[in-house]
Amino acid sequence: MQAKAKLYPKEAAKLLREKPGVREAVTGATLHFEEGRKKAYGEIDAEAFRERAKRVKDHLLTHLDHYLELAEKRLRENGVQVHWAEDPLDAHRILREVVARHGVKRAVKAKSMLTEELGVNPLLQSLGVEVLETDLGEYLIQLLGEPPSHIVGPAIHLALSDIQRLFHQRFGTPLNASPEALAAVARKVLRDAFLTAELGISGANFLVAETGTLVLMENEGNIRLSTSLPKVHVAFVGIEKLLPRLADLALFLPLTARAATGQRLSTYVSLIQGPAKEGEEGPEEVHVVLVDHGRTTLLHDPEAWEVLRCLRCGACLNACPVYRQTGGHPYGYVYSGPIGAVLDPGLLGLEEAYPLPYASTLCGACYEACPVKIPIPKLLLTWRKRAVERGLAPIWERGAIQALAKVMESPTLYRLFSKALRGLPLPQHLLPLLRAWTEGRGPLKPSPRPFHELWKELEAEDGR
Amino acid sequence: MDARTRILSRIGHALKERPKALLPEHPHAPPSANPLDLFLKRLAENGAEGHLLGEERARKLLGELSQGLPGAAYGRGVPASFRLLPELPPEEAPLGVSWALFAVAETGTVALSSEDGRRAQLLPPVHLVLVEEGRVYPSLLEALLDLKALPSALGLHSGPSKSADIGQVMVKGVHGPGRLVVAVLQGSW
Numbered sequence: 001m002q003a004k005a006k007l008y009p010k011e012a013a014k015l016l017r018e019k020p021g022v023r024e025a026v027t028g029a030t031l032h033f034e035e036g037r038k039k040a041y042g043e044i045d046a047e048a049f050r051e052r053a054k055r056v057k058d059h060l061l062t063h064l065d066h067y068l069e070l071a072e073k074r075l076r077e078n079g080v081q082v083h084w085a086e087d088p089l090d091a092h093r094i095l096r097e098v099v100a101r102h103g104v105k106r107a108v109k110a111k112s113m114l115t116e117e118l119g120v121n122p123l124l125q126s127l128g129v130e131v132l133e134t135d136l137g138e139y140l141i142q143l144l145g146e147p148p149s150h151i152v153g154p155a156i157h158l159a160l161s162d163i164q165r166l167f168h169q170r171f172g173t174p175l176n177a178s179p180e181a182l183a184a185v186a187r188k189v190l191r192d193a194f195l196t197a198e199l200g201i202s203g204a205n206f207l208v209a210e211t212g213t214l215v216l217m218e219n220e221g222n223i224r225l226s227t228s229l230p231k232v233h234v235a236f237v238g239i240e241k242l243l244p245r246l247a248d249l250a251l252f253l254p255l256t257a258r259a260a261t262g263q264r265l266s267t268y269v270s271l272i273q274g275p276a277k278e279g280e281e282g283p284e285e286v287h288v289v290l291v292d293h294g295r296t297t298l299l300h301d302p303e304a305w306e307v308l309r310c311l312r313c314g315a316c317l318n319a320c321p322v323y324r325q326t327g328g329h330p331y332g333y334v335y336s337g338p339i340g341a342v343l344d345p346g347l348l349g350l351e352e353a354y355p356l357p358y359a360s361t362l363c364g365a366c367y368e369a370c371p372v373k374i375p376i377p378k379l380l381l382t383w384r385k386r387a388v389e390r391g392l393a394p395i396w397e398r399g400a401i402q403a404l405a406k407v408m409e410s411p412t413l414y415r416l417f418s419k420a421l422r423g424l425p426l427p428q429h430l431l432p433l434l435r436a437w438t439e440g441r442g443p444l445k446p447s448p449r450p451f452h453e454l455w456k457e458l459e460a461e462d463g464r
Numbered sequence: 465m466d467a468r469t470r471i472l473s474r475i476g477h478a479l480k481e482r483p484k485a486l487l488p489e490h491p492h493a494p495p496s497a498n499p500l501d502l503f504l505k506r507l508a509e510n511g512a513e514g515h516l517l518g519e520e521r522a523r524k525l526l527g528e529l530s531q532g533l534p535g536a537a538y539g540r541g542v543p544a545s546f547r548l549l550p551e552l553p554p555e556e557a558p559l560g561v562s563w564a565l566f567a568v569a570e571t572g573t574v575a576l577s578s579e580d581g582r583r584a585q586l587l588p589p590v591h592l593v594l595v596e597e598g599r600v601y602p603s604l605l606e607a608l609l610d611l612k613a614l615p616s617a618l619g620l621h622s623g624p625s626k627s628a629d630i631g632q633v634m635v636k637g638v639h640g641p642g643r644l645v646v647a648v649l650q651g652s653w
Contacts, residue, residue, distance in 0.1 A: 028632060029632050055485060055487075059486060059487040059488075061485075063484065065479070068475070084468040084471055134639070136630065136638055137627070180635050187639060219625070219627060220639045221640025228583070228586065244487055246608050249604070250604040264506070267510070267621070268640065269622075272617050273614045273617065282617060292474075299474075305478075
């Protein structure tokens with residue numbers, strides 16, 4: 001995927017101006033998710049679960065080479081074909097070979113953020129393969145030609161009326177069709193695709209090293225179908241997705257479900273060991289592509305390596321008051337919200353993503369929600385500090401902050417400047433700092449009297 | 465050097481200075497009373513239907529579900545005594561009947577092996593799962609620790625297929641069965 005993270009501030013302002021409905025839809029959906037998560041965390045000793053999950057992932061990451069080699073060995077023993085991809089080009093080559101060898105005309109896809117990173121859909125289309133996203137939300141945004149706006153709910157930015165309009169245009173359903181009726185239309189199209197596709201593509205939530213087991217979580221059944229009906233299954237797995245032991249799933253499956261959707265367990269979990277045995281239903285070939293694409297660079301980072309614990313549950317997005325205003329699109333890359341703000345600079349390079357760590361109030365809600373205790377607020381500051389050190393923050397901003405620090409340290413200067421700002425007409429169109437604020441907002445209107453004067457007055461009244 | 469070698473060598477380099485973290489032991493499973501009650505309760509909370517039945521009543525339940533249906537799709541492990549309807553291909557069958565490998569009480573889950581099949585578990589709009597009473601584990605941890613060999617694919621099903629992707633409204637039966645019925649069979653099989 002082409003990253004546009006550099007444009008975040010402009011894109012966020014534009015979205016708020018031009019698509020006010022998105023804020024409402026995203027806020028509604030994320031608050032609902034967040035409520036579910038809180039309730040689900042409340043049923044368990046969430047702190048103990050999170051701490052244990054963090055420790056298992058830290059162990060895995062600090063022994064990653066060992067576990068990757070073990071997973072590869074087990075996968076091969078299970079009859080799975082293992083490939084390694086450093087970047088999208090490697091992944092494309094592997095996929096092209098599979099498509100050519102099996103004469104693939106149609107592919108069904110289970111939702112996978114990694115395949116968004118790798119640009120799997122555009123590649124398949126360029127090869128003349130019809131590719132259908134089968135997660136209902138992914139299918140909706142595929143019809144619209146949009147990228148996902150949330151890790152778990154890719155279409156949460158769409159209101160029911162948007163989807164009614166889309167299906168009316170595409171399938172001729174009435175404009176007031178119920179969600180059930182709309183889902184039935186999608187089910188019919190996609191059922192046909194499941195039964196005729198030669199290739200099923202998925203990501204993975206986990207890959208268990210000890211047994212070579214691919215693990216996928218979902219609620220619709222589209223992943224089970226995508227990995228069961230076509231004769232070939234290709235799974236793209238980020239190298240950080242490993243777990244040491246099969247029984248670790250007893251911790252990670254429920255914890256991920258609770259964090260993501262407030263469920264005790266996702267409706268469907270697929271534990272995939274390999275191709276179908278003689279006389280069994282299921283794919284003849286299973287391929288696992290182990291993908292780096294920036295992850296080893298992150299692992300090398302003495303601070304940011306901790307983001308590799310991420311389970312992609314989306315809980316931090318739901319908890320974030322900044323994400324809630326716009327949804328994921330303005331972030332300009334696959335991963336948005338708080339996790340995107342700390343992951344994308346690592347995956348893309350800070351030069352490509354430096355505005356994202358600023359898309360936060362540092363309120364800390366993301367850390368409270370994170371099932372693997374990624375210190376997101378701390379890492380946001382880490383990336384901001386690096387952005388300033390590398391001169392990525394605009395020069396006027398650095399000057400402005402230094403001046404502000406001087407003014408704030410001296411009561412005399414502070415009073416002088418605040419008086420001047422209140423007294424003078426603000427040259428709002430001249431100062432870039434003010435322009436960034438006034439774009440898409442009303443002009444700044446300073447209070448006629450400063451706070452410290454009002455405060456003094458209140459104190460005097462209280463004293464009486 | 466191929467991609468594998470380069471990736472592994474970068475990892476080795478990245479981890480050179482990093483202190484190794486210890487792997488925590490699995491927690492002890494809390495002692496549990498009869499898991500069957502919890503299992504049935506959780507199934508209901510997940511939007512599925514659960515029944516604890518002897519063979520006679522289980523056949524009666526199957527009879528009720530079969531009312532007016534032309535046939536059903538069966539998993540390989542389903543005993544002949546539960547094959548009341550003519551067998552249909554799963555793509556056409558209005559009912560799928562499966563034999564579960566095990567079940568988990570704490571999450572309200574049935575585990576379905578690819579050795580039993582796959583299509584009958586996923587394509588019909590109604591899915592009846594039979595599971596032996598003695599195969600219901602209290603917790604997921606106990607079930608996984610006890611699992612000796614994994615089939616090609618193991619599906620953990622904890623309710624009907626559902627999605628809230630359209631306007632945040634919960635819709636059942638999006639791709640998989642919209643109705644999941646579990647019969648826990650008393651006695652040994």
